[in-house]
Amino acid sequence: MTTASPSPAAPDPQRGAAVKAADRAHVFHSWSAQELIDPLAVAGAEGSWFWDYDGNRYLDFASQLVNTNIGHQHPKVVAAIQEQAGRLATLAPGFAVDVRSEAARLIAELTPGDLDKVFFTNGGAEAVENAVRMARLHTGRHKVLSAYRSYHGATAAAINLTGDPRRWPSDTGAAGVVHFWGPCAYRSAFHAADEAQECERALAHLADVIAFEGPQTIAAIVLETVVGTAGVLIPPAGYLAGVRELCDRYGIVFVLDEVMAGFGRTGRWFAADHWGVVPDLLTFAKGVNSGYVPLGGVAISEKIAATFATRAYPGGLTYSGHPLACAAAVATITAMREERIVEHAAEIGERVLGPGLREIAERHPCVGEVRGLGVFWALDLVKDKETREPLVPYNAAGADNAPMADFAAACKRRGLWPFVNMNRTHVVPPCTITEAEAKEGLAVLDEALSAADAHCR
Template identity: 85%
Template sequence: MSIPTADSAAGQAVKAADRAHVFHSWSAQALIDPLAVAGAEGSYFWDYEGNRYLDFSSQLVNTNIGHQHPKVVAAIQEQAAKLCTIAPGFAVESRSEAARLIAERTPGDLDKIFFTNGGAEAVENAIRMARLHTGRQKVMSTYRSYHGATANAIALTGDPRRWANETGVSGIVHFWGPYAYRSPFHSENEAQECERALAHLEETIAFEGPHTVAAVILETVVGTAGVLVPPAGYLAGVREICDRYGIVFILDEVMAGFGRTGEWFAADNWGVVPDLLTFAKGVNSGYVPLGGVAISPAIAATFAERPFPGGLTYSGHPLACASAVATINAMAEEGIVENAKRIGEDVLGPGLRELAERHPSIGEVRGLGVFWALDLVKNRETREPLVPYNAAGAANAPMAELAAACKQRGLWPFVNMNRFHVVPPCTVTEEEAKTGLAVLDEVLSLTDAHTV
């Protein structure tokens, strides 16, 4: 592990240039104070003051293989020396091999891969494929979801980031997915939640007109909106409904894929095969921007003689694909997916449930692999969230205080609304996971102070 050294002057220069010229996403530009990062390795990154942080966020839940994995860095360097870029219309080794390795691991017979630059573009193109394949226009997604920030992807998104981007154009329909802890169906258990959520989906389809619905898109495990693990039977039930009405079933595995849940793809936990599967993030841990769509034979056949009306200059970029090849091979050789599963079952799951026994602000613990969330509450009996939905400013103070306390103790958190997400790299060690849990144990006293 590299030992960070302080270089305040360099850090100040980086910060000054950022504040003068960089326009940041999802932010009021005058109200943010970005940390200047000097380097990273494994499960850690550090600033120019020499402060080191255990990355319990995996950045944006994407550095599944950890920071600066030497095999991936070497593969990028080797590819750069050989062929930095080439147009998408050519066949090149890194692109072909990346597609082969991904297709080997996707569920069922999703054997064709269309490459994009990230997850939002993957969703955009999956929607395009579904609409052209079916000749229908409507696409259905859940309220508790995030699918990206481009036009269709943000419209599909259920969380509040959608609101400022809405155009009023029809074609997107939202519905309630299962969330037993805060059930919109007043369910009393997981089985009831599954049954009622499926009935709700089918009824919504009926009222929208099944012949108008091109696709249903779901995050296999809902990510940013709460790490919501679907109840047993739900995904299979959605698959059956889609089959019955000729609707394309799309699973968004941008966050849940490539080891995050302890399987190569989250769908493997339930043995469900979608028609289209979107991926990004963990495919190469974001070392070079890359995403894509895995495509079923039936949908691929639609474009066998008919041109697919979509493409990107950097589709299947050689550097990105080389990093994906190295990432997938390293994950297989080093048992990284298995490590994520073991850490979830033996360390994070039991450890978080232990914390829940001591901290009254923890309403529910849920997750699998290295994909967990604490649902924080004011009152366990009423399940009132610690902060209101989409809280900002003073209303969000308890969560802001929690995040700041983590950072002061060298733990970089992922917080969203009333939830603390525990999402370290898939390479996290048992010792590192326990270190993070110990910090959490300490700082949760702050949220406990807000309970009644």
């Protein structure tokens, strides 16, 4: 990638103040106490950058919500949306539309195995919601298993599947969801000595959960191929294959959630490609068109598609396969192929981000572990490298979260927009980030981590 660094327009603080005032008067923000937030008024974005009305530029090391895989304002995607809007802006999902069919064909061409049918949704949570519904109808069973370290979305079934604390306020406790511990060698629930032992014990634990819950009651196991928001956790070799074997043994539908990990984020089109595992259902969103127009979906295996060959699938969305969203997907996938963006993500991770982050870890007492693939990395921040005590308590808020807040503020003062969650900072820039931009971001991280070091013992 050789994209030049963009230059924002002339500062316009008065316009920025008006934008923020309108936001504060009328916009109700997600996951927020409304009177305690101060949203940044953004004036524009391009490539790996965005900027405010005061002229401050930020290198987007969060890809917004880990979704602008192709970067901001990619001209080919913008042009495709404009062209589609001028030709056919919208049409109900029951019609055959050229751009919808082409988006489905391209996605099916990329997904592993026989996942050749695509049910379109508006985003990732709805994709998970419908995957669970398909699994329950296909098997005639009701229970669904998912990991504690996970995030699957905020709709009814998806939030119950979620393992992180965002589930708690909406947990019905009666949704048929059972949580289990997935592998995480750095913070092992199984007292494992290494990755191989972590894999073996995690699979034994899952087999026990299946046995005690009753295999005949379990419709699906839902896993993020690489756990995203809950820590960028790379599964140990053999784990996903072991889950696939357990699902096959008991007739359980295996669902891989690739909403965050898919479409180049890990340096492959799908994270499952790293391990050669084929699920029965695969959910996607985010990177499919970098969020330029909301789009998600479920890629469906032949076996599950056959269940609904002559039996109606009882689900649908007004905007399923929206022409503007599908046009953005077609343009995104085409550009990623033509510009070798997935290959670039793999290379920048292997040659720049991975080595750079490991060097940073050696210099900072607050960095306990570095893990990742492609442009999907996390630094696990600790008070003590020996004990691995997290820098802040689990689900910390207020004063308890001060060390992470100090670190995030230090990043932003230096022109870097970080992705921070609990005691971790994730390094998740666009797949198109240049080597120079990646090194610039790493240098800022290096400086900003001194703010976290101050809280170490």
